[in-house]
Amino acid sequence: MYFNRELSWLKFNERVLYEALDENLPILDRIKFNAIFSSNLDEFFMVRVASLKDQINIGYNKADPSGMTPEEQFEKVNHRVHELITIQNDISKVLLKGLEDNGLHLIRKEDYKKKTHVKLRQLFNTTIFPVLTPMAVDFGRPFPLISNKSLYIAVKLVVNDMIRLALVEVPSVLPRLMPMGDNTYVLLEDVIESFISDLFVGYDIKATCQFRITRNGDFNVIKEESDILLHVIEEAIKLRKWGEAIRLEISKDPDQWLMETLIASFHMEKSQVYEITGPMDKTVWFKFEVPKNLRHLKKESHSPRQLPFMHKKNIFKVIREKDVFLHHPYESFDFVVDFIKQASKDPQVLAIKQTLYRVSGDSEIVKALADAAEKGKQVTVLLELMARFDEQNNIKWAKKLEQKGVHVIYGLYGLKTHSKITLVVRREKQRIRRYVHLGTGNYNDSTAKLYTDMGILTCKETFGADASAFFNVISGFSNDILTNELIVAPYHLRRQFLQLIHREQVNAENGKKAEIIAKMNSLNDKEMVDALYAASGAGVKIKLIVRGICTLVPGVKNQSENIEVKSIVGEFLEHSRIYYFYNQGQSELYLSSADMMSRNLDRRVELLFPVSDKIIAKRIVKILGLYIKDNEKSWVLQSDGSYVKIKREKDPPVKAQDVLKTLSYTDDESFIKALQN
Numbered sequence: 001m002y003f004n005r006e007l008s009w010l011k012f013n014e015r016v017l018y019e020a021l022d023e024n025l026p027i028l029d030r031i032k033f034n035a036i037f038s039s040n041l042d043e044f045f046m047v048r049v050a051s052l053k054d055q056i057n058i059g060y061n062k063a064d065p066s067g068m069t070p071e072e073q074f075e076k077v078n079h080r081v082h083e084l085i086t087i088q089n090d091i092s093k094v095l096l097k098g099l100e101d102n103g104l105h106l107i108r109k110e111d112y113k114k115k116t117h118v119k120l121r122q123l124f125n126t127t128i129f130p131v132l133t134p135m136a137v138d139f140g141r142p143f144p145l146i147s148n149k150s151l152y153i154a155v156k157l158v159v160n161d162m163i164r165l166a167l168v169e170v171p172s173v174l175p176r177l178m179p180m181g182d183n184t185y186v187l188l189e190d191v192i193e194s195f196i197s198d199l200f201v202g203y204d205i206k207a208t209c210q211f212r213i214t215r216n217g218d219f220n221v222i223k224e225e226s227d228i229l230l231h232v233i234e235e236a237i238k239l240r241k242w243g244e245a246i247r248l249e250i251s252k253d254p255d256q257w258l259m260e261t262l263i264a265s266f267h268m269e270k271s272q273v274y275e276i277t278g279p280m281d282k283t284v285w286f287k288f289e290v291p292k293n294l295r296h297l298k299k300e301s302h303s304p305r306q307l308p309f310m311h312k313k314n315i316f317k318v319i320r321e322k323d324v325f326l327h328h329p330y331e332s333f334d335f336v337v338d339f340i341k342q343a344s345k346d347p348q349v350l351a352i353k354q355t356l357y358r359v360s361g362d363s364e365i366v367k368a369l370a371d372a373a374e375k376g377k378q379v380t381v382l383l384e385l386m387a388r389f390d391e392q393n394n395i396k397w398a399k400k401l402e403q404k405g406v407h408v409i410y411g412l413y414g415l416k417t418h419s420k421i422t423l424v425v426r427r428e429k430q431r432i433r434r435y436v437h438l439g440t441g442n443y444n445d446s447t448a449k450l451y452t453d454m455g456i457l458t459c460k461e462t463f464g465a466d467a468s469a470f471f472n473v474i475s476g477f478s479n480d481i482l483t484n485e486l487i488v489a490p491y492h493l494r495r496q497f498l499q500l501i502h503r504e505q506v507n508a509e510n511g512k513k514a515e516i517i518a519k520m521n522s523l524n525d526k527e528m529v530d531a532l533y534a535a536s537g538a539g540v541k542i543k544l545i546v547r548g549i550c551t552l553v554p555g556v557k558n559q560s561e562n563i564e565v566k567s568i569v570g571e572f573l574e575h576s577r578i579y580y581f582y583n584q585g586q587s588e589l590y591l592s593s594a595d596m597m598s599r600n601l602d603r604r605v606e607l608l609f610p611v612s613d614k615i616i617a618k619r620i621v622k623i624l625g626l627y628i629k630d631n632e633k634s635w636v637l638q639s640d641g642s643y644v645k646i647k648r649e650k651d652p653p654v655k656a657q658d659v660l661k662t663l664s665y666t667d668d669e670s671f672i673k674a675l676q677n
Contacts, residue, residue, distance in 0.1 A: 434464025
């Protein structure tokens with residue numbers, strides 16, 4: 001009845017990997033997807049696989065809904081990742097040949113020629129050698145602490161007729177892709193490995209190999225009863241790079257003694273070792289600066305639309321005239337940034353309240369909040385310190401905001417605050433008006449160019465009152481919240497979802513048309529899955545667009561035969577959460593920060609909010625329809641757990657993301673007509 005969560009996630013990452021085979025993409029964009037696959041896998045091992053290992057270590061043996069114990073999941077995950085790495089190794093060879101065919105040359109150490117060798121010798125002596133530190137391992141020098149995700153070279157050498165191990169860390173202060181001229185590059189680690197004998201003069205080097213460790217990167221300080229949560233998290237971050245070793249990546253066909261020595265040193269099993277073809281850490285391509293003469297090898301960055309109302313000087317007047325809907329990255333996130341900036345400068349604005357989960361390293365929004373506080377406005381920011389792998393960045397911003405006079409709070413005890421909401425309180429003609437922004441994505445101007453998300457700005461009184469109640473709860477003491485429009489997790493969101501699904505079920509049981517369309521990142525909550533099964537059994541037509549994890553099994557007779565599940569993987573990361581319920585023709589549409597995952601419903605502060613403007617709702621429903629029609633970047637989940645790429649036959653091609661990029665906009669109604677066509 002349920003797919004395993006971890007294996008389902010691996011299927012998602014497999015879909016990401018197969019984007020690297022899309023010959024319609026420029027070669028550097030294909031390489032980007034290969035790198036994303038590796039980056040995703042790093043986090044998967046640091047969090048999910050590490051969690052399974054923790055459960056095994058403490059003897060936890062309870063089966064998950066799919067019927068597998070942690071140990072069984074750990075074994076199946078390692079087995080599947082080995083299969084995926086074999087596929088990635090083959091794809092990497094294809095991609096490197098594609099680079100070569102397009103005039104961008106990456107020379108590996110086995111292909112160094114005499115002329116190149118001379119140039120590399122000079123590069124090594126002048127730039128690389130002074131930075132290196134060889135680390136011998138013997139009785140007086142124990143195996144050193146190897147930090148998480150850093151790249152090393154292991155050396156097998158002979159000392160006094162005895163085999164010994166030495167290690168050299170590849171320095172992160174130097175670029176890994178080193179230019180040699182004429183669009184030619186070498187890898188820093190290859191150069192070090194080629195001249196490594198210079199670090200061990202007089203010793204006989206028998207073998208070398210490159211390796212990289214992934215460690216347990218998760219930590220849980222939620223149970224810490226501390227008045228200084230910020231300091232607790234700072235200390236936990238320092239320990240992250242020394243967590244238990246979960247995975248060993250090693251260069252293809254390594255020396256057996258080196259591999260066995262590393263396995264023993266990290267207290268690992270052979271199943272946790274992965275042999276890698278091509279560059280060890282493929283995220284190296286994220287930092288690659290494309291030469292000017294090869295810019296055609298990478299798709300040009302998308303430029304978001306500037307909508308007509310964005311050019312008006314008074315944002316508050318724009319919002320008063322009607323609710324504003326924004327669909328990122330197709331429409332500029334600058335309007336949201338300008339909303340905060342204008343609020344920070346406007347003398348009529350009395351207070352600004354905002355939740356922040358992941359923000360960019362140079363956030364204009366955070367700077368505007370600090371400026372507002374310096375101008376004497378009441379500024380409150382809930383800055384989630386537990387946003388995984390963004391903790392350090394958030395701590396930095398928390399300290400800066402506090403120094404500027406912002407009231408910074410770190411959320412509710414035991415819960416992550418994942419909701420995306422801003423409240424601006426403004427004095428207007430002897431009255432107070434509240435302006436609210438609600439979104440599905442983070443207040444991050446960098447990811448807003450890469451992730452698809454939706455947001456609404458409104459000054460409707462019911463939303464303003466709810467926003468005030470929300471911020472009062474997260475900054476004070478309360479076990480519940482009463483609202484008009486907003487549905488808040490963990491208080492009422494689970495119940496609301498169940499009621500909305502059940503209503504469609506009852507309508508179907510009474511012979512009425514019933515339909516649910518939901519778009520989310522992941523679906524793994526058992527109670528939600530069971531509710532959808534029950535609705536399907538009653539005859540509700542259910543279409544799910546689930547980018548990543550999906551533990552629901554579709555297409556099973558008498559269980560889920562009325563449920564279709566598809567996943568879209570394309571240029572942008574599909575991040576918006578949209579929930580549509582037919583409701584006997586009086587359709588209800590919601591946007592949310594939450595997926596149908598147990599963590600979102602029970603362990604996070606999330607928001608679900610209705611789209612009350614009929615034109616905006618109609619536009620979003622048309623966008624949902626476009627996603628359903630997509631036949632270029634869509635994968636359909638089968639009842640056996642496999643995903644099948646949709647193959648066009650007679651139907652014209654529909655690539656939802658490209659359509660949304662290229663459509664012109666004058667107003668919502670004209671946009672809706674364009675979508676219909």
